[in-house]
Amino acid sequence: MAESTELQARETIHAGGKWRAATSGATREILDPADALPFAVVSEGDEKDTDLAIAAARRAFDEGPWPHTPVTERAALLRRVADLLVRDREKLGRLEAQDAGKTVEEGRVDIDCVADAFRYFADLVAGEAPGRVVDAGSTDIHSVVVHEPIGVCGMITPWNYPLLQASWKIAPALAAGNTFVIKPSEITPMTTIAVIELLVEAGLPDGVANIVTGPGHSVGARLSEHPDVDLVSFTGGTVSGIKVAEAAAPTVKKVALELGGKNPNVVFADACATEEGFDTAVDQALNAAFIHSGQVCSAGARLIIEESVRDRFVTELARRAEKIRLGRGTEDGVECGPLVSEQQRAKVEMYVESALKEGAVLRSGGKRPEPSPQRPEDGYFYEPTVLDHCHREMRVVREEVFGPVVTVETFRTEDEAVALANDTEYGLAGGVWTSDAGRARRVAGRLRHGTIWINDFHPYLPQAEWGGFGKSGVGRELGPAGLAEYRETKHVYQNLAPKPVRWFAG
Ligand code: NAD
Numbered sequence: 292m293a294e295s296t297e298l299q300a301r302e303t304i305h306a307g308g309k310w311r312a313a314t315s316g317a318t319r320e321i322l323d324p325a326d327a328l329p330f331a332v333v334s335e336g337d338e339k340d341t342d343l344a345i346a347a348a349r350r351a352f353d354e355g356p357w358p359h360t361p362v363t364e365r366a367a368l369l370r371r372v373a374d375l376l377v378r379d380r381e382k383l384g385r386l387e388a389q390d391a392g393k394t395v396e397e398g399r400v401d402i403d404c405v406a407d408a409f410r411y412f413a414d415l416v417a418g419e420a421p422g423r424v425v426d427a428g429s430t431d432i433h434s435v436v437v438h439e440p441i442g443v444c445g446m447i448t449p450w451n452y453p454l455l456q457a458s459w460k461i462a463p464a465l466a467a468g469n470t471f472v473i474k475p476s477e478i479t480p481m482t483t484i485a486v487i488e489l490l491v492e493a494g495l496p497d498g499v500a501n502i503v504t505g506p507g508h509s510v511g512a513r514l515s516e517h518p519d520v521d522l523v524s525f526t527g528g529t530v531s532g533i534k535v536a537e538a539a540a541p542t543v544k545k546v547a548l549e550l551g552g553k554n555p556n557v558v559f560a561d562a563c564a565t566e567e568g569f570d571t572a573v574d575q576a577l578n579a580a581f582i583h584s585g586q587v588c589s590a591g592a593r594l595i596i597e598e599s600v601r602d603r604f605v606t607e608l609a610r611r612a613e614k615i616r617l618g619r620g621t622e623d624g625v626e627c628g629p630l631v632s633e634q635q636r637a638k639v640e641m642y643v644e645s646a647l648k649e650g651a652v653l654r655s656g657g658k659r660p661e662p663s664p665q666r667p668e669d670g671y672f673y674e675p676t677v678l679d680h681c682h683r684e685m686r687v688v689r690e691e692v693f694g695p696v697v698t699v700e701t702f703r704t705e706d707e708a709v710a711l712a713n714d715t716e717y718g719l720a721g722g723v724w725t726s727d728a729g730r731a732r733r734v735a736g737r738l739r740h741g742t743i744w745i746n747d748f749h750p751y752l753p754q755a756e757w758g759g760f761g762k763s764g765v766g767r768e769l770g771p772a773g774l775a776e777y778r779e780t781k782h783v784y785q786n787l788a789p790k791p792v793r794w795f796a797g
Contacts, residue, residue, distance in 0.1 A: 300332040303484050303504045304340050306472075307347030308497025313505070314339045321481060324392035324629045325619035326667040333480055336505035341472070341513040344501040348443045348470040349519045351498025358440045358468040362416050369413035369466060371493040372486075376406040379489070383454070383482055385621065390479045391453055392628040392671070393583055394620040404753075405458040405486075408769070411753035412466040415774055422783075431788040438778040440468035441545060442521030445514035447507070447535065448483065449527040450476035450631050451586045451693075456526045456549075457483045459757070459768040461490075464524075465499070467777040472501040472520070474511050476527075478632060480504045507531060515539045522547065524776065526588075528691070529717075529762050536765075547766035547776050549588070549758060551691040552719030555712035556580075556591035556748060557734065559705075560600045562724035569600075571746075572724045573607045579722060579748040580697035581615060581675045584627055586635070588763075589720040591748050592692060595711050598701040605679050605699055609654035612675040612697075618665030629671040630694055636671045639694030643676055646687035646698070651678040656695065683714050691717070705730060709737045718760025722748040741767075 300318045302310045312318075313334040320329035334340075352358055357365075376383065384398035393401070422437040446460040453475055464471050475483035483502060490500045503510045511531070515523050515538035525535045526549040539546045556579050563569040579591025596604055618625035630636045636659075643657050656676030662668040673695055681688050681698035688698050702708040712721055720742040723734045735743040741759045742751065751757055756770035766776050 298329060298332045300334070301484075303333040303480065303502070304336050304344065305487050305500070305502045306340070306344040307350070307501070308491075313337065314343075319477060319504070321390065321478070322632075323389050324631050325389075325670040327633070327669040327671070330389060331481060333484070333504045335477075336503040337509045338513045340503050340505065341474075341510045341517070344472040344503050345443060345445075345514070345517050345519050347498040348472050348501050351496065352440070352443050352470040355470070355496055355498055357470060357496050357499045360468065362419070365466060365468065366413040366417035368493050368495060369409045369462060372489055373406040373409040373413070375489045375493060376402055376409065376486075379485070383485055386485065387454060387482045388620040388628070390481045391450060392620060392631050394625055394628055397583060397620070401452060401455050405454050407753050408455075408458040408462045411769075412462040412774060415771065416466040425782075427784070431786060433785040433787060435783050437781050437783060438467070438775070439781055441777055441779050442469060443519055444469050444471040444777060445517070445520040445523040446471055446473040447511045447514060447523065447525045447527065448473065448475050450479040451583065451588070453479040454482035454486060457486065459773065460524050460526075461486070461500070463768075463774045464777045465495070467774060469777055470499045470501075472503060472514060474503050474505065474507075474514055477504065477506045511535070512538055516542065518542045520544060522777065525549070532764070545776070547768075548764040549766075549768060550719075550762060550764040551693070551717060552588045552590070552759065552763050553593060553689065553691050553715045553717045554589055554591055554720045554722075554740070555593045555595050555715070555738075556722040557708050557712050557724065558594065558596045558600070558604065559708070559723075559725040559727070559730065560597040561726045562746070563600045563604065564726060568726065569604070569607075573604060573611065575722075575724075575748050576604075576608055576697070577611050577615075581612065581627060581695050582749065584630055584673070584675075585695040585697075586631060586693055587749075589742065589749065590693075591722055592697055593688060594697050594699045595708060596699060596701055597708070598703055601699070601701050605654055605677065608697075609677045612655040612677050615675050616665075617660055617672050617674070618663070619667070619670065622665045625665055627675070627695070630673055631671065633671055635694065636673050639673055639692055639696060642687045642690070642692045642694070643678070643696060646678050646681065646685055649685045649687075650680065651685065651687065651698070652680045653677075654679045683711070689715070705734065709734060713737075713739050716761055717763045719763035720744070
């Protein structure tokens with residue numbers, strides 16, 4: 292802990308255009324998950340700080356210029372932010388890698404995707420018609436449906452893709468003309484703080500973008516329940532999402548939830564009929580399960596494979612999983628970083644232990660790796676783990692592990708594959724591997740998940756909606772629906788030739 296005393300606490304609460312410390316004076320050390328050492332100290336806000344930030348956002352919405360700023364100017368500001376992100380790509384990519392335990396290359400890709408989100412929403416609003424004229428059946432009536440900003444947006448984000456998840460909220464909210472208060476995960480706030488600085492640099496008026504760094508139970512809960520917040524958009528675990536929805540209910544605010552997943556990756560034998568097909572399907576199953584150590588809401592954590600190819604496939608998957616190079620994400624040659632926290636690793640260990648007790652067969656991993664020069668002893672590392680012979684009654688198959696663990700289940704028929712893939716209370720994403728185009732479309736049509744990949748896994752497009760069925764969430768991010776979340780719809784009916792209606796005789 293000696294290092295922590297040398298770190299200077301930063302003022303990381305931004306409200307009404309000013310950076311400040313927490314009202315209570317509390318601070319939090321931000322740890323590098325690769326060695327568990329603090330690398331920054333931030334303000335630890337609470338309900339009081341949240342109230343101040345909400346008041347600033349409220350004022351900026353009710354009195355400020357931003358909601359009425361011409362859409363072309365709003366779009367131009369978002370594009371400036373994208374340019375600043377490109378300018379700071381290396382710095383931000385490294386910061387994200389250190390904070391969230393990614394490789395630097397993953398961090399850079401995240402920043403590219405963040406810039407893409409800002410550009411996408413800038414283009415979307417700039418190209419829109421200002422309203423939809425409705426035929427009211429009379430030339431005396433002019434009737435138009437318009438979309439207006441919803442107001443003050445509360446945003447709560449997780450630790451796995453800190454800035455990417457934030458950008459999917461900030462960019463559409465600003466494009467639509469809203470003001471906001473964001474609360475990043477208390478353990479990975481660094482790049483969200485940095486993007487608020489970029490928004491200021493880009494010229495956003497005071498009070499439009501506010502941030503309160505601090506915990507979920509105080510800052511997040513206050514944002515959810517506060518009567519002056521018009522919408523709360525949450526990305527995180529399903530348990531926290533339910534609490535957010537409950538806290539938001541009495542004020543009848545709009546709620547958008549992007550929650551957990553337990554995503555099937557369905558592999559038919561025909562996808563593995565050629566050597567090239569087999570290699571591609573294994574390689575992508577590896578990527579689906581283990582990128583960012585499996586701490587991905589859409590991770591392909593359930594491999595559902597046709598029985599006839601299971602042995603060969605799982606043997607190769609486990610062989611390659613063992614070769615993944617674990618280490619500090621800033622070191623050359625490292626392919627996968629640590630888990631984000633001791634708590635997260637303990638959760639993964641608990642799930643693996645329970646799976647083995649329930650009869651799963653360990654094919655790779657299942658333990659902490661030996662320390663090495665690239666892997667400090669105190670880092671939260673865990674080996675990529677393949678669990679064979681799993682079935683739907685196991686906790687590890689039903690619940691989100693959020694770590695480097697893939698379970699293997701088998702099927703014999705297409706119907707069985709679909710039933711297994713849909714046998715989850717979640718419904719975020721899923722993959723289908725087959726060389727039969729008809730089967731691909733049939734199965735994709737029957738899967739109850741928000742995104743389906745056919746012969747691929749993980750890509751998303753800013754112009755296509757992202758979100759979940761079932762307990763994976765409510766609402767959508769990205770795409771036109773991701774902008775609509777941040778708007779109210781208003782019908783303006785204008786009578787050009789008003790006359791008395793004489794409904795009442797007197
Ligand atoms: P989490 O639910 O623990 O925390 C998410 C955020 O909610 C954090 O900022 C936290 O401080 C806050 N929070 C916690 N309790 C709260 C409360 N009572 N009220 C308000 N806010 C509260 O999730 P996490 O561990 O940070 O992230 C991992 C989870 O996020 C996984 O379940 C993952 O699937 C999910 N996720 C989903 C998506 C998606 O697009 N659907 C994307 C990324 C992550």
